[in-house]
Amino acid sequence: MMESAQTSSFDPIGPDELETIGRAFLHELQRRALPRKSEEAEALAAKLINAYQS
Numbered sequence: 001m002m003e004s005a006q007t008s009s010f011d012p013i014g015p016d017e018l019e020t021i022g023r024a025f026l027h028e029l030q031r032r033a034l035p036r037k038s039e040e041a042e043a044l045a046a047k048l049i050n051a052y053q054s
Helices: 015-032 038-054
Strands: none
Touching: 015 038
16 A cells, blocks of 8 residues: 655755755845844744745
């Protein structure tokens, strides 16, 4: 019996993808002159991860 394709919708981000997202994050922080530990930086990180996963 085959498992349904719906059993796992979780697709973890691998190390290569995480490195790419991290580079984009650091680039945008510098471009926007944002401190790494700020609410804006957290929001940016969430947007980058969501954009990658969609």
